[in-house]
Amino acid sequence: MTSTAGGVPDEPSSPLRKIAWHWRHDEKRELWIGWWTLVVFYNLYGLLFFVIARTQPPPQPTLAPSEIAQWFDDRRHGLIYGYAIVFIVGGATAIMNATLAYTMRRMSVSRAFAYSYLVIYALATLPGMLIMGVVCTVGAMRPDRDPELMSWLYDFAFLSFEGTMGVFLIGSLVWMVAVLLDRNRVFPRWFAYLNLCNALTEVVVAPAWIFKDGAFAWDGTIAWWINMGVFVTYTTAFLTLLRRMILREDFGTGPLPELARDEAQEPSGSLEAAR
Amino acid sequence: MTSVAGTPSSTSDRTQAARFVPGQPDMWAFVLFEALVFTAYFTVYVFNRARSPDLFLESQTHLDLRVGVFNTLVLLASSWFVARCVQAAREGSFRAATTNAFLTMLFGFVFLVSKVREWAAEIEQGFTFTSDEFFSFYYFLTAIHFLHLLIGFGVLAIAVHQLRSPARRSQETIETCATYWHTIDFLWVMIFALLYVMR
Numbered sequence: 001m002t003s004t005a006g007g008v009p010d011e012p013s014s015p016l017r018k019i020a021w022h023w024r025h026d027e028k029r030e031l032w033i034g035w036w037t038l039v040v041f042y043n044l045y046g047l048l049f050f051v052i053a054r055t056q057p058p059p060q061p062t063l064a065p066s067e068i069a070q071w072f073d074d075r076r077h078g079l080i081y082g083y084a085i086v087f088i089v090g091g092a093t094a095i096m097n098a099t100l101a102y103t104m105r106r107m108s109v110s111r112a113f114a115y116s117y118l119v120i121y122a123l124a125t126l127p128g129m130l131i132m133g134v135v136c137t138v139g140a141m142r143p144d145r146d147p148e149l150m151s152w153l154y155d156f157a158f159l160s161f162e163g164t165m166g167v168f169l170i171g172s173l174v175w176m177v178a179v180l181l182d183r184n185r186v187f188p189r190w191f192a193y194l195n196l197c198n199a200l201t202e203v204v205v206a207p208a209w210i211f212k213d214g215a216f217a218w219d220g221t222i223a224w225w226i227n228m229g230v231f232v233t234y235t236t237a238f239l240t241l242l243r244r245m246i247l248r249e250d251f252g253t254g255p256l257p258e259l260a261r262d263e264a265q266e267p268s269g270s271l272e273a274a275r
Numbered sequence: 276m277t278s279v280a281g282t283p284s285s286t287s288d289r290t291q292a293a294r295f296v297p298g299q300p301d302m303w304a305f306v307l308f309e310a311l312v313f314t315a316y317f318t319v320y321v322f323n324r325a326r327s328p329d330l331f332l333e334s335q336t337h338l339d340l341r342v343g344v345f346n347t348l349v350l351l352a353s354s355w356f357v358a359r360c361v362q363a364a365r366e367g368s369f370r371a372a373t374t375n376a377f378l379t380m381l382f383g384f385v386f387l388v389s390k391v392r393e394w395a396a397e398i399e400q401g402f403t404f405t406s407d408e409f410f411s412f413y414y415f416l417t418a419i420h421f422l423h424l425l426i427g428f429g430v431l432a433i434a435v436h437q438l439r440s441p442a443r444r445s446q447e448t449i450e451t452c453a454t455y456w457h458t459i460d461f462l463w464v465m466i467f468a469l470l471y472v473m474r
Contacts, residue, residue: 193305196426197312204419207411210404214323216411221319230312 031246034099038242041092042235044085045129053082055136057228058158058219061212065147068154072139079140083133090130097121100238103245104175106256107182113174120171127164132157162218163209165202172199172234184255187241198234201227297361298450306458309423313462316419317469320412324473327408332474334409337402342393343471346386347464353382354460357431357453364438364449372449373438379456380431383424390421416466423459430455 008025012018023029049056054075063071072079097118104114135157139150176195179187207216208223215222248256296303324331360375394414397403404414434452437443 189299189301190304193301194308197305197308200419200422201312203422204415207404207415211411214408214411215319216415222316222415226312226315226319229315233308 027251028246028249031099031102031249034095034102035239035242035246037092037095038099038239041089041096042239044089048082048086052085053078053136055079055132055157055161058162058224060219061155061158061217063151063154065151069143069147069150071154072136072150073143076140076143079136083137086129086133090125090133093121093125099242100175103186103242104178106184106245106249107178107186108184109178109181113178116174117171117178120167120174124167124171127160127167129161132161135160158218159209162205162224165205169199169202172196172202184253186245186256191237191241194234194237198230201230296454298447298452298454302451302454306454309458309462313465316416317465320416320469323408323412330407331409334402334407334413335470335474337397337400338413338471339393339396340471342389343467346389346393347467349382349386349389350460350463353379353386354457356382357456360434361450361453364444364446369438369441369444373435376431376435376438380428383427383431383456383459387421387424390417413470416470420459420462420466423462427456427459 009021011021022032026032059071100121101114101118104117105111107113135153139153139157172195176192176199179189179192179195204216205218205223205227208218208220211217211220211223214220217223244259245256248259250257356375356378360372360379363369363372363375394417397410397413402410404411430452434449437445437448437452
């Protein structure tokens with residue numbers, strides 16, 4: 001292995017050594033760790049909620065108390081172990097939120113945007129997963145309780161999770177305004193408008209507090225399925241744009257440089273290349 | 276963004292408009308995405324209507340078609356004024372453009388008041404968000420459109436802010452704002468057809 005003039009050895013070819021090299025020498029190391037945390041977290045989040053705990057897609061709000069007690073019993077182990085992992089990985093949201101707030105700190109806008117985003121998304125962790133996790137775990141670990149109480153837990157879990165999208169709405173709007181005002185071209189403007197679309201679909205889940213069946217209930221076509229489609233599109237978009245932003249990052253304060261076409265397709269000189 | 280402060284009808288802006296679409300292409304991505312989301316809402320409405328046609332038809336008779344037509348005409352007029360605003364800005368007539376932007380706002384405001392009065396009248400008759408499935412969709416679709424309209428006033432305020440100072444004027448931004456306003460109009464025409472006209 002040869003060394004460059006700056007004392008940094010050339011990037012090795014074997015995958016493990018490559019990771020070690022990037023760990024030691026990549027100046028974007030922290031950003032890539034943040035990005036990978038986001039990717040792993042969202043995949044894990046989907047796996048835990050949809051496959052292991054089986055709380056998503058949400059069940060019917062109209063179940064009778066005895067059916068609700070059965071619902072908890074049917075997925076007892078999934079709820080306990082699934083949400084145990086959720087509680088363990090919940091701390092990753094600190095790294096994720098910091099990485100997303102970093103994008104706003106790199107913009108030419110006031111720091112208030114990044115701080116507002118951090119605060120609102122720190123709060124969003126509660127209705128976004130922790131309350132539901134705690135309540136479902138309580139239900140799963142106390143199967144001998146009165147079905148009426150289980151019914152109350154069931155409503156609390158799903159209404160706190162599905163019906164409290166306001167914090168995400170404000171977060172999306174903060175990001176939207178930051179992108180529109182930014183002169184450093186950190187994100188394209190269409191992403192600002194996509195934030196608005198996402199914010200507007202967060203509004204339509206509010207009727208889930210009123211309706212127990214139909215399109216507006218917490219498992220409804222409009223309140224859940226369409227909303228989820230928009231959310232997945234939005235999340236995919238910001239993960240892709242964030243990766244691109246890290247590739248473009250020059251640690252300066254002015255506009256971010258654009259990527260050459262081949263650089264965007266085959267990134268090198270970063271942890272990303274170790275993939 | 277092709278910001279051409281002070282020279283809204285400059286060659287670069289005209290070239291951009293000729294080569295792509297009016298305003299920022301990014302706003303057209305928004306239009307496309309919103310059209311997809313609303314298409315999904317409309318599909319759910321039509322599907323639910325097909326399952327209970329009698330209930331939907333009966334409830335629909337409680338809507339005043341004349342108010343719906345009035346709202347549609349008012350919003351179409353507002354769209355016409357915003358188009359005139361863009362045209363005037365392209366020609367460098369910024370005073371006329373500003374007047375047309377204010378007229379757009381005025382007609383948007385008339386729509387807003389008319390919609391609130393219509394809601395109040397329906398509620399007075401006992402038809403609320405939870406009365407039946409048709410009225411749930413009626414309030415949902417008109418309210419989400421109303422929210423878009425409220426954002427539209429902010430968007431028009433940006434256009435007026437741009438037009439009032441030569442240092443800020445950007446034809447592209449003005450056209451982007453107009454594109455948003457036309458989207459509100461386009462969505463309303465679809466909502467009007469589904470809620471008031473379709474039998």
